[in-house]
Amino acid sequence: MKVAVLGATGPSGQAVVGEALSRGHDVLALVRNPDGMTVTHDKLQVHKIDLADEETVIPHMKGCDAVVSCIGSRPSFFSGITLYSDTIKVIASSMKKANVNRLVCMTSWGTKYTENEAWFMTYLLRPLLLRTVLADMSRMEDYIQAECQDINYTVVRPPGLTLNESTGKEIKTSDGQFVPNTRGSIPRKDVAKFILQCLxxxxxxxxxxxxxV
Structure with a gap:
């Protein structure tokens, strides 16, 4: 499989790149700054793109079997975030023009409020730390559901991400906003394993x- 990874220089993107390479896939790291890509491998290609300009993206997506988006944004307390909702439009349009149909992208637990969600989400993360990030992730999910029905998508919602080694445990899943009665963190390497499983x-x-987990 030939997989294009967006956000490949970030910690989650690096985990996905590493997992994909370990499984023998060809990987295209499509990044804003190629110097930030420290991994080298004979099955890895690194290309500079601008996600504000799909013309820089489409040529590199051609011939790919799937696209994985690990794009992330730091929380902002003073202004709104639009990175997720802006880039998904370019990603989806580029995929369609490059004839790529498989997309996996990361968001988070709690992109929308639901009853009985974990207390730390309701009282800490949502109002204080991740309000603007979760709001824009939610807009991205809405766009995928409304405008990407002709794309075979999977949206993966992990809780808090860590840099720990993989637990080796079976991933627990839920089709809701969180996984009830479980821990609120997961190693990025476990998320990467699940993303490749989805592909x-x-x-x-x-x-x-x-x-x-």
Whole structure:
């Protein structure tokens, strides 16, 4: 499989790149700053793109079997965030023009409020730390559901991400905003394993899935 990874220089993107390479896939890291890509491998290509300009994206997506988006934004307390909702429009348009149909992208637990969500989400993360990030992730999810029905998408919603080694445990899943009665953190390497599982099976086609370990 040939996989294009967006956000490949970030910690989650690096985990996905590493996992994909370990499984023998060809990987295209499509990044804003190629100097930030420290991994080298004979199955890895690194290309500079601008996600504000799809003409820089389309040529590199041609011939790919799937696209994985690990694009992330730091929380902003003083202004709104539009990175997720802006870039998904370019990603989806570029995929369609390059004839790529498979997309997996990361968001988070709690992009929309639901009853019985974890207390730390209601009283800490949502109002204080991740308000603007979660709001824009929610807009991205809405766009995917409304405008990307001709794309085979999976939205992966992890809780808090860590740099720990993979737990080796089976991933717990839920089709809601969080996985009830479980821990609120997961190693990025475990998320990467689940993302590759999504690409290699049809279990999560056209679904939004919350995960944890």
């Amino acid at each position: 290699e099976t049809h279990d999560w086609d056209k679904k939004m899935v919350a995960i944890t």
